[in-house]
Amino acid sequence: MTRVVDSTNTISFDIRLPEEYSPDLQDQVSRAASTPENYCHTIEVSGQNALIAATRMTAKQSERVVIKRYDVTQFNDYDYGKTMRELMLCRALNHHHIVRYVTSFWEEDADHKPIFFYVVRERMDFSLDKYYAHISKQDGSPKERLRDHRLLSALLVQILKALLYLEEQDITHREIQPRAVGVNQNGFLIKLIDFGCVKKVDNALNRIDPSRDYIYQAPELLAGEQHDRKVDIWSTAATAVEMLGVKLFYPAGWTPQSIKQDVLKRIYHVCAPAMMEQYPQRRSEPTARTRLPSELPQKAT
Structure with missing residues (x-):
């Protein structure tokens, strides 16, 4: 058994791993200096009762991988279907801007009943939300960093290439957001890393209940309307x-009960000023333009 701990040692659990996997001692992004050398470390724990825990490791061939652990004893029918859908799609997808599936395996209890399910995939340096948090640390101070529009362009191009490939496979992702996008520092390589909410398209339009991160969702999803x-x-x-x-x-301002409508109101304020009388604005937001070095892109060199 291998012990896994988070960066603060407040969450720990044991996992049974194949011999070819070992702790990644070179990870300077997520691994705390206090983590014992024989312990693995988490990069994410989400869901109730550590339903999903991602662990950074290194295989014997020095391949960097991440292992997602699913506690199947906590699964309902929806959780099981979502996980199996993610697994089947990850196995089938093959694109430069989508993380590569490596393998998967079960862990059973003494009665040979599955208790944990593991999915192993290619690992990126960090997710886009962590990258954003890093570059915005000095925002609002004299040391604020201006953004390089070339990186913004590169981000868009790489995500759109992945989406074009998904479209060719008749797949809609439905949850593009910063934590679902991975970044490698070398060359600013971008890849989609999370496929928990993707859906194989059976027809042109669908009615699907939107998932948890509403501020990145299109108005059609927020309103529960048909979408493509x-x-x-x-x-x-x-x-x-x-x-x-x-x-x-x-x-x-928002409440858990009204979050979808609250995000829709904000969208109307930004994209449809004519609707501002219906939804009075409560406060202004900083403009993105102030963090670009110039309003117009510079000429390529």
Whole structure:
């Protein structure tokens, strides 16, 4: 058994791993200096009862991988279907801007009943939300960093290439957002890393209940209306503009009960000023333009 701990040692659990996997001692992004050398470390714990825990490791052939652990004892029918859908799609997808599936395996209890399910895939340096948090640390101070529009362009191009490939496979992602996009520092390589909410398209339009991160979702999803693959283009734009230090569609005020409507109101304020009388604005947001070195892109050199 291998012990896994988070960066603060407040969450720990044991996992049974194949011999070819070992802790990644070279990870300077997520691994705390206090983590014992024989322990693995988490990069994400989400869901109740550590339903999903991602762990950075290094295989014997020095391949960097991430292992997602699913506690199947906590699964309902929806969780099981979502996980199996993600697994089947990850196995089938093959594109330069989508993380590569490596393998998967089960862990059983003494009665040979599955208790944990593991999915191993290619690992990126960090997710886009962590990259955004890093570059925006000095925002609002004299040391504020201006953004390089070339990186913004590169981000958009690479995500759109991945979406074009998904369209060719009749797949709609439906959850493009910063934490679903991975970044490698070398060459600013971008890849989609999370496919928990993708859906194989059976027809042109679908009615799907939107998932948890509403500020990146298209109005059609928020309103529960028919939608098509264009919702991924909307989410890509909302994700990319956040590089400029602005969560463009984050509502001024919201409650868990009204979050969808609150985000819709914010969208109307930004994109449809004529509707501002219906939804009075509560506060202004900083403009993205202030964090670009110039209003117009520079000529290529």
